[in-house]
Amino acid sequence: MKYETQKVAYPFFVAALLLFVAQIIFGVLAGVVYVFPNFLSEAMPFHIIRMSHTNLLIVWLLIGFFGATYYLLPEEAEVEIHSPTIAYVQLGIFVFAGAAALIGYQFGIHEGRHYLEQPLWVKILLTISFLMFLYNASRTLLNGRKTAISTVLLLGLWLAAIFWLFAFYNPANLALDKMYWWYIVHVWVEGVWGLIMASLLAYLVIKLTGVDREIIDKWLYVIVGLVLFSGLLGTGHHYYWIGTPAYWQPIGSFFSALEVLPLFAMVIFAFYMFWRGQRDHPNKSAMLWTLGCAVMAFFGAGVWGFMHTLSFINYYTHGTQITAAHGHLAFFGAYVMLNLAIMTYAMPHLRGKLPYNQMLNMWSFWLMTAGMAFMTFTLTFAGVIQTHLQRVMAINFMVVQEDLELFMVMRLISGVIVLIAVLMFVYALLGRAKEQVPAEGAPHIAPAAAV
Numbered sequence: 001m002k003y004e005t006q007k008v009a010y011p012f013f014v015a016a017l018l019l020f021v022a023q024i025i026f027g028v029l030a031g032v033v034y035v036f037p038n039f040l041s042e043a044m045p046f047h048i049i050r051m052s053h054t055n056l057l058i059v060w061l062l063i064g065f066f067g068a069t070y071y072l073l074p075e076e077a078e079v080e081i082h083s084p085t086i087a088y089v090q091l092g093i094f095v096f097a098g099a100a101a102l103i104g105y106q107f108g109i110h111e112g113r114h115y116l117e118q119p120l121w122v123k124i125l126l127t128i129s130f131l132m133f134l135y136n137a138s139r140t141l142l143n144g145r146k147t148a149i150s151t152v153l154l155l156g157l158w159l160a161a162i163f164w165l166f167a168f169y170n171p172a173n174l175a176l177d178k179m180y181w182w183y184i185v186h187v188w189v190e191g192v193w194g195l196i197m198a199s200l201l202a203y204l205v206i207k208l209t210g211v212d213r214e215i216i217d218k219w220l221y222v223i224v225g226l227v228l229f230s231g232l233l234g235t236g237h238h239y240y241w242i243g244t245p246a247y248w249q250p251i252g253s254f255f256s257a258l259e260v261l262p263l264f265a266m267v268i269f270a271f272y273m274f275w276r277g278q279r280d281h282p283n284k285s286a287m288l289w290t291l292g293c294a295v296m297a298f299f300g301a302g303v304w305g306f307m308h309t310l311s312f313i314n315y316y317t318h319g320t321q322i323t324a325a326h327g328h329l330a331f332f333g334a335y336v337m338l339n340l341a342i343m344t345y346a347m348p349h350l351r352g353k354l355p356y357n358q359m360l361n362m363w364s365f366w367l368m369t370a371g372m373a374f375m376t377f378t379l380t381f382a383g384v385i386q387t388h389l390q391r392v393m394a395i396n397f398m399v400v401q402e403d404l405e406l407f408m409v410m411r412l413i414s415g416v417i418v419l420i421a422v423l424m425f426v427y428a429l430l431g432r433a434k435e436q437v438p439a440e441g442a443p444h445i446a447p448a449a450a451v
């Protein structure tokens with residue numbers, strides 16, 4: 001590790017991983033309810049389990065992004081982090097606010113609106129923490145070298161914070177409420193988080209392949225341009241049936257179909273660079289997660305998104321298990337795998353060890369990815385049947401749910417496999433390291449990696 005303050009990232013990654021485990025446990029609990037409907041129905045109703053699951057997801061992903069930023073910024077900007085103290089305080093506030101929301105939910109304290117259920121004071125704390133982060137990171141950037149990667153990354157994070165402000169606006173009119181709700185939920189994952197993903201992947205690709213920065217920067221700009229061009233008006237694919245004007249049907253269909261392009265470009269980019277790259281980087285598991293992220297994001301967001309994005313198809317599939325199938329694979333492929341890639345790359349440096357427990361890490365990669373893929377398939381089958389019976393044949397919702405039971409059992413099984421894989425991953429990163437530094441003072445990592 002070249003810069004002392006890169007170690008600020010460590011507690012962020014640890015916190016993110018622990019919350020990741022909690023997220024998956026709530027996911028499995030929600031999966032159990034689908035098979036045994038009365039499970040925990042008094043102690044912890046389904047909607048509480050569900051909001052715990054989805055909120056934990058967003059909170060740990062953001063903490064992971066913060067950590068990733070603190071990790072790469074000193075290297076990119078060639079200066080130390082402006083203030084490690086602000087970073088630690090900011091992490092404390094964020095984790096406290098997230099935990100408070102989570103505990104509150106168990107007592108029924110929440111404000112509805114999926115993903116934005118946090119009570120107002122929690123939202124305020126999250127905002128304060130986010131602003132402290134942005135101040136700290138921006139000061140660091142301004143103090144040093146400004147690369148395309150760090151600029152795009154910070155632009156994405158700033159825009160994420162700005163769009164988050166719509167969480168504070170909750171109009172009484174339900175159509176308007178939904179319109180602004182998507183400003184966060186859609187614009188985050190299909191717009192501004194896309195900048196975060198593209199820049200973090202670009203960083204990993206530079207480090208792992210040694211390909212020239214100039215080439216990577218050109219790709220980065222093209223991908224960012226495509227993300228913003230398609231993703232912003234692509235919001236229209238959520239405005240088909242909520243009371244917004246009918247012109248959103250062609251606009252949303254057209255622009256959201258184009259959203260597949262940047263995702264496809266990222267796959268080509270990653271594979272092309274690894275093919276071109278000269279460097280034989282020792283951290284093979286980081287390579288696996290990096291390429292896996294590009295591929296699974298393309299399938300989860302691109303292919304599974306395209307499946308139901310045209311208005312005349314969405315008319316039938318809207319809000320069915322198809323949506324859940326896509327939501328899972330997209331979030332997993334794009335943002336979960338991105339975080340796990342960065343952590344897999346950074347942890348050996350942060351802990352001063354050689355890339356370690358690679359076998360276990362790679363096993364967890366295959367098990368987790370296969371588990372999520374299988375879960376997506378079962379949900380997709382369930383969704384197709386549900387769409388046909390419920391939307392085409394007009395059979396009653398609850399009657400249709402009974403016909404989906406087999407798929408829900410299979411979803412639960414794949415969910416348990418994912419949980420096991422997640423525990424393996426956490427152990428691979430935080431547990432005892434098998435491959436230690438050879439000798440005191442020896443380079444932490446093969447010389448080729450020390451860029």
Ligand code: HEM
Nearest residue numbers: 027028030031050323324327328331332336411412415418
């Ligand atoms: C990293 C892995 C995971 C990610 C990224 C993830 C993400 C999500 C998201 C985004 C939603 C909301 C879906 C929507 O609004 O359409 C959701 C709901 C849900 N998740 Fe997960 N999840 C993961 C793992 C799991 C696991 C392992 C299970 C276990 C079976 C699970 C079970 C559920 C259930 C039952 C719901 C509620 C679906 C509904 O309301 O019909 N998830 N998850």
Ligand code: HEM
Nearest residue numbers: 189237256259301305306308309318319323327330331334
């Ligand atoms: C990484 C990127 C993406 C993520 C994380 C993601 C995640 C999600 C989630 C969680 C939902 C459910 C929201 C809810 O109703 O609560 C959703 C809905 C939807 N997504 Fe995505 N998505 C991504 C990219 C895309 C792309 C690229 C497309 C189109 C090509 C797309 C098309 C859709 C559509 C049409 C819906 C609405 C489904 C319905 O009507 O029920 N998504 N997405």
Ligand SMILES: [Fe+2]
Nearest residue numbers: 186190235237
């Ligand atoms: Fe969307």
